Amino acid sequence: xxxxxxxxxxxxxxxxxxxxxxxxxxxxxxxxxxxxxxxxxxxxxxxxxxxxxxxxxxxxxxxxxxxxxxxxxxxxxxxxxxxxxxxxxxxxxxxxxxxxxxxxxxxxxxxxxxxxxxxxxxxxxxxxxxx
Amino acid sequence: xxxxxxxxxxxxxxxxxxxxxxxxxxxxxxxxxxxxxxxxxxxxxxxxxxxxxxxxxxxxxxxxxxxxxxxxxxxxxxxxxxxxxxxxxxxxxxxxxxxxxxxxxxxxxxxxxxxxxxxxxxxxxxxxxxxxxxxxxxxxxxxxxxxxxxxxxxxxxxxxxxxxxxxxxxxxxxxxxxxxxxxxxxxxxxxxxxxxxxxxxxxxxxxxxxxxxxxxxxxxxxxxxxxxxxxxxxxxxxxxxxxxxxxxxxxxxxxxxxxxxxxxxxxxxxxxxxxxxxxxxxxxxxxxxxxxxxxxxxxxxxxxxxxxxxxxxxxxxxxxxxxxxxxxxxxxxxxxxxxxxxxxxxxxxxxxxxxxxxxxxxxxxxxxxxxxxxxxxxxxxxxxxxxxxxxxxxxxxxxxxxxxxxxxxxxxxxxxxxxxxxxxxxxxxxxxxxxxxxxx
Numbered sequence: 001x002x003x004x005x006x007x008x009x010x011x012x013x014x015x016x017x018x019x020x021x022x023x024x025x026x027x028x029x030x031x032x033x034x035x036x037x038x039x040x041x042x043x044x045x046x047x048x049x050x051x052x053x054x055x056x057x058x059x060x061x062x063x064x065x066x067x068x069x070x071x072x073x074x075x076x077x078x079x080x081x082x083x084x085x086x087x088x089x090x091x092x093x094x095x096x097x098x099x100x101x102x103x104x105x106x107x108x109x110x111x112x113x114x115x116x117x118x119x120x121x122x123x124x125x126x127x128x129x130x131x
Numbered sequence: 132x133x134x135x136x137x138x139x140x141x142x143x144x145x146x147x148x149x150x151x152x153x154x155x156x157x158x159x160x161x162x163x164x165x166x167x168x169x170x171x172x173x174x175x176x177x178x179x180x181x182x183x184x185x186x187x188x189x190x191x192x193x194x195x196x197x198x199x200x201x202x203x204x205x206x207x208x209x210x211x212x213x214x215x216x217x218x219x220x221x222x223x224x225x226x227x228x229x230x231x232x233x234x235x236x237x238x239x240x241x242x243x244x245x246x247x248x249x250x251x252x253x254x255x256x257x258x259x260x261x262x263x264x265x266x267x268x269x270x271x272x273x274x275x276x277x278x279x280x281x282x283x284x285x286x287x288x289x290x291x292x293x294x295x296x297x298x299x300x301x302x303x304x305x306x307x308x309x310x311x312x313x314x315x316x317x318x319x320x321x322x323x324x325x326x327x328x329x330x331x332x333x334x335x336x337x338x339x340x341x342x343x344x345x346x347x348x349x350x351x352x353x354x355x356x357x358x359x360x361x362x363x364x365x366x367x368x369x370x371x372x373x374x375x376x377x378x379x380x381x382x383x384x385x386x387x388x389x390x391x392x393x394x395x396x397x398x399x400x401x402x403x404x405x406x407x408x409x410x411x412x413x414x415x416x417x418x419x420x421x422x423x424x425x426x427x428x429x430x431x432x433x434x435x436x437x438x439x440x441x442x443x444x445x446x447x448x449x450x451x452x453x454x455x456x457x458x459x460x461x462x463x464x465x466x467x468x469x470x471x472x473x474x475x476x477x478x479x480x481x482x483x484x485x486x487x488x489x490x491x492x493x494x495x496x497x498x499x500x501x502x503x504x505x506x507x508x509x510x511x512x513x514x515x516x517x518x519x520x521x522x523x524x525x526x527x528x529x530x531x532x533x534x535x536x537x538x539x540x541x542x543x544x545x546x547x548x549x550x551x552x553x554x555x556x557x558x559x560x561x562x563x564x565x566x567x568x569x570x571x
Contacts, residue, residue: 024353024555025437060438061556101504102361105553 004037011038011048027059034072034086046076052086055093063096066109074121082121088114219445220419222432227422227562233345240307241266241330242566247303247344249563251495253292254279254512255414256561258427260296261571271297271326272571277427280410282401282516284523290325290484291547294491297326299344301492302499304330306341315485325488343502348560350507351462352435354552356469357384360506363472363551370500373489375478377543382472386537390473390548393533397513398463400530402456407520409452411459417449422562432559435466467509470550477543490546507554512547 002010013034021028036050052072058064070088095108223231230249237243245264248271253259257279261272271293278289297313304311309330317327364380372378381390401407414428422430431444450458476494478486494510501508514537517530534545 020439020443022440025440027439098505100553101366101501101506102363105505107555 007040009038011036011050021058024060026061026064029057029059031055031057032068036072036074044078046079048072048074048076052088054088056090058094061096061107063094063107064109065093066090067093070114070117076123080123082123084119084121086117086119088117090114218419219442222441223560225419225423226565227426228560230563230565231345231560234303234307239266240304240309241269243307244300244303244309244311244330245269245570246566247299247341248296249566249569250344250347251292251295251299252347252349252498252510253295254283254288254510255411255429256427256433257289257292257414258564258569259289259292260569262566262569263571267330269300269328269330270324270571271300271328273323273325275323279414281404281406281520282410283519285519287482287487287515287519287546288512290487291491291494293325294488294493295495296491297328297488298492298495300328302338302340302496303344304328305333305336306338308333308335315488322484325484339503340496340499343499347498347502348558349433349509350435350554350556350558351433351467351509352437352507352558353466353555354469354471354507354550355555356552357387358471358553360471360552366500367474367497370493370496373493375486376490376493377477377540378493379475379477379538379540380472381475381537387470387473390537391468393530393537394511394513394548395460395464395468397517397530397533398460400517401513402460404520407516408456412452412455415449415455416562426562426564426568428562430559430561433561434462435556435558437556463511463513467511467550469552471552473511473548473550475538475545476547476549477538477540477545480542480544482544482546487546494547494549501551506551507558508549508551510547510549514548515545518545 004010013032013036015030015032017030017032019028019030020026032052032054034050034052036048038046038048040046050072052068052070054068056066056068058066068088068090070086072084072086074082074084076082090109090112092108092110095106097104097106099105230246233246233250234243235246237246241264245262248260248262248269249258251260257277259274259277261274263270263272273286273289273293275286275289278286283289297315301311301313310333312329312331314327314329316322316325318324359382363382364378367378367380381387401411416422416425416428416430421428431441434441436444476490478490498508514530514534518528518534520526521528521531538545
């Protein structure tokens with residue numbers, strides 16, 4: 001337990017997911033890890049802030065996979081419902097080059113800034129596993 | 132909600148330790164416990180109720196959740212596989228795709244060249260050909276029962292498709308050691324016999340177009356929009372355009388926008404025309420059973436939607452005609468409007484059957500060339516289809532005039548249009564009828 005005084009502590013969140021990108025009908029596997037400092041504002045509200053790293057593996061075409069690095073800010077109510085804002089910068093993790101008429105076609109995601117990435121998270125304690 | 136209710140009927144661990152030692156959520160590390168947090172935490176109320184119950188252990192929470200998960204998976208599996216009219220299947224598998232394993236190594240070059248015809252382009256993959264094959268000759272016969280009906284009332288696209296098949300036979304024959312001599316419409320008394328291809332022995336010649344035959348597929352996915360292909364017009368012109376066929380490339384932003392807008396409008400008009408919509412829908416093959424039974428038509432995998440979209444489409448039931456129409460309109464507006472250029476293939480205003488066959492040969496040659504250099508192509512014939520419908524039904528020439536304007540050339544008739552560009556994804560193969568089914 002890494003505490004930082006009376007009301008703050010080090011916190012973390014790891015996630016593995018399966019998703020669909022509607023544009024192009026691609027399967028995606030997002031992997032994310034956030035490292036944060038949590039601060040108990042009141043008995044009901046907890047504020048978290050930190051950095052997040054991630055990788056989104058495109059299971060349909062590997063050349064479209066990308067990595068993420070960004071900030072994480074969240075506010076949790078009774079540690080049950082949490083609203084998370086996770087802006088990030090994405091960068092390509094793969095590429096594919098192919099000779100085409102007129103030159104070479106290179107397929108990869110571009111470096112991009114995603115300023116708005118908001119999620120609503122529900123923490124279900126009854127789904128936890130462990131001792 | 133079901134999970135919240137479930138926790139009230141589950142027992143606590145056999146050895147009840149202090150509340151703080153019962154375990155915190157694994158995703159919260161190093162939680163600092165303070166008195167006022169315990170007082171307000173809903174989970175502690177649940178545990179307190181359970182510990183007052185002096186009953187024998189029922190099912191463990193973890194086991195219950197596992198059963199719930201397994202049940203969900205089993206139910207989902209039923210949806211994926213078992214329900215009639217639904218069911219996931221792998222793309223490009225089964226006997227319906229066996230013809231794409233070309234060349235087969237058949238020692239009879241006339242049979243192998245005939246197999247090349249099976250892989251030609253045709254409107255809505257109708258494959259409107261019959262073949263009569265002997266050692267020295269292949270006759271190509273029109274199967275008018277496989278026409279598109281009101282979508283092709285003048286059998287224009289049917290004959291273009293036959294021209295595509297003729298071209299594949301000619302290309303394959305040369306590569307396999309036979310010199311083809313093609314006579315179009317050889318019998319004036321029999322308009323169903325569209326080509327006679329005499330085969331004479333010669334040395335086989337290598338050909339990039341022959342190599343492209345089993346890789347050529349219509350790509351209905353998105354292309355890189357507006358990206359210029361340097362030297363495209365010259366390259367298309369150099370692909371041995373048949374006599375009487377002219378090519379117009381619409382590459383500027385303005386020309387592409389006009390063609391796109393008119394094509395979308397023509398698509399809407401086709402959808403609103405019930406007879407045309409029914410004839411269009413007739414060639415959609417949704418299930419694996421339909422694909423294996425008919426081995427023709429347009430499938431989900433060949434629609435350019437993407438793997439994940441195909442997955443959900445396959446596990447669902449066949450969409451209604453109206454739903455399919457709306458998907459088609461959406462695809463035309465978004466995915467299929469992307470291109471480096473749109474191309475019009477034209478003949479003289481009279482446009483004889485032989486002209487249409489020659490135009491089909493030209494299109495097939497262009498598509499094989501594009502395949503060999505990793506470009507994608509897709510016919511976009513909504514405009515000529517609506518024009519033909521207007522002419523045969525006596526309706527005002529709204530789309531006929533639009534086509535004439537786009538052609539920009541007096542005395543020429545647009546027989547077909549297509550888009551060309553750099554594709555985002557590779558196309559899937561379409562089902563094909565085997566040689567035994569088309570031998571007349």
